[in-house]
Amino acid sequence: MVALVAVENLVKHFPVKRSLADVVAGRHPVVHAVDNVSFTLDENETVGLLGESGCGKTSTGRLLLKLDQPTSGRIEIAGKDLATLAGADLKAFRRTAQLVFQNPFDALNPRFNIRRVLAEPMINAGIDRREYADRINAELARVRMQGVGDLLDKFPHQLSGGQLQRIVLARALILGPKFIVADEPVSMLDVSVRAGVLNLMREIQETLGLTAIYISHDLALVRYVAARTFVMYLATVVEDGPTEQVISSPQHPYTKALLAAVPVPHVNQNREPLPIKGNMPNARNPPSGCRFHDRCPMAIARCAAEVPALREIEPGHRAACHLA
Numbered sequence: 567m568v569a570l571v572a573v574e575n576l577v578k579h580f581p582v583k584r585s586l587a588d589v590v591a592g593r594h595p596v597v598h599a600v601d602n603v604s605f606t607l608d609e610n611e612t613v614g615l616l617g618e619s620g621c622g623k624t625s626t627g628r629l630l631l632k633l634d635q636p637t638s639g640r641i642e643i644a645g646k647d648l649a650t651l652a653g654a655d656l657k658a659f660r661r662t663a664q665l666v667f668q669n670p671f672d673a674l675n676p677r678f679n680i681r682r683v684l685a686e687p688m689i690n691a692g693i694d695r696r697e698y699a700d701r702i703n704a705e706l707a708r709v710r711m712q713g714v715g716d717l718l719d720k721f722p723h724q725l726s727g728g729q730l731q732r733i734v735l736a737r738a739l740i741l742g743p744k745f746i747v748a749d750e751p752v753s754m755l756d757v758s759v760r761a762g763v764l765n766l767m768r769e770i771q772e773t774l775g776l777t778a779i780y781i782s783h784d785l786a787l788v789r790y791v792a793a794r795t796f797v798m799y800l801a802t803v804v805e806d807g808p809t810e811q812v813i814s815s816p817q818h819p820y821t822k823a824l825l826a827a828v829p830v831p832h833v834n835q836n837r838e839p840l841p842i843k844g845n846m847p848n849a850r851n852p853p854s855g856c857r858f859h860d861r862c863p864m865a866i867a868r869c870a871a872e873v874p875a876l877r878e879i880e881p882g883h884r885a886a887c888h889l890a
């Protein structure tokens with residue numbers, strides 16, 4: 567296996583508005599969106615990024631696609647350092663790495679018909695106009711939208727949510743990407759059409775051999791599509807491993823709490839819920855040591871003092887907990 571994506575000590579802090587007290591004290595407060603995240607993804611691998619709202623999933627995905635610049639740390643994709651990517655290399659990267667948006671209603675320009683929506687990436691990439699029609703047809707077939715009447719002349723608002731998400735997918739695939747980040751890809755869709763879109767995404771990912779990151783707060787979705795799962799809490803990865811292992815033997819107390827909060831078929835019927843205290847701390851002032859320590863029912867003194875490293879508990883399964 568070849569590592570397609572290598573992330574080292576990735577950090578993203580967003581500056582926030584300074585209060586008078588901040589100015590007086592000379593402080594420059596920031597929101598910790600991503601803190602010291604490191605991992606590698608193999609070619610063809612499908613991983614899930616799981617965590618509650620605000621834990622840094624979208625920020626991580628945007629950094630990986632160079633839609634945002636990291637505060638520090640390093641991202642290499644196919645052996646190239648994203649920080650120094652420019653010119654023709656950057657253009658090539660934009661073709662190979664694509665984002666599937668969270669909300670298909672926002673993702674498409676409402677004033678473009680579907681033909682134009684699908685042509686847009688090809689126009690930007692400078693592809694020969696004569697190729698447009700064939701490529702559009704091929705992608706429509708792939709997302710099972712071929713032969714839908716006068717589809718290409720319709721505008722986004724004339725399509726259903728499920729149809730729109732298929733068009734969003736076709737648009738993401740039209741330049742032949744190698745790497746896809748799907749950010750909450752079905753969260754805006756009716757439950758009745760979610761499974762169809764997810765099935766399609768999984769099938770496409772397998773046939774095209776894409777490396778894919780699925781970002782979601784929904785364990786069932788991640789379990790369905792991802793072979794490996796990363797659990798994030800407050801800008802850090804607290805656990806990662808083969809999805810089924812993470813679900814059947816979670817090692818981090820946060821993962822345990824997260825799993826206990828949702829019914830997982832065949833896994834946790836008899837599991838005692840783990841009481842988790844309080845609310846998610848403010849991402850401006852993350853707790854010292856283990857970021858979960860003040861909510862963790864098992865915390866010991868060391869947890870407040872020392873940041874736990876992400877270490878291997880069993881092959882391929884890591885957790886950042888002093889007690890794991």
Ligand SMILES: Nc1ncnc2c1ncn2[C@@H]1O[C@H](COP(=O)(O)OP(=O)(O)O)[C@@H](O)[C@H]1O
Binds near residue numbers: 597598599621623626
């Ligand atoms: N452009 C931004 N400016 C300031 N803060 C941001 C920005 N984008 C995200 N954040 C903050 O960074 C943290 C992580 O956000 P995000 O990556 O969107 O989380 P998730 O996708 O897991 O919900 C949150 O506290 C969020 O408010």
Ligand SMILES: [Mg+2]
Binds near residue numbers: 624
């Ligand atoms: Mg998000």
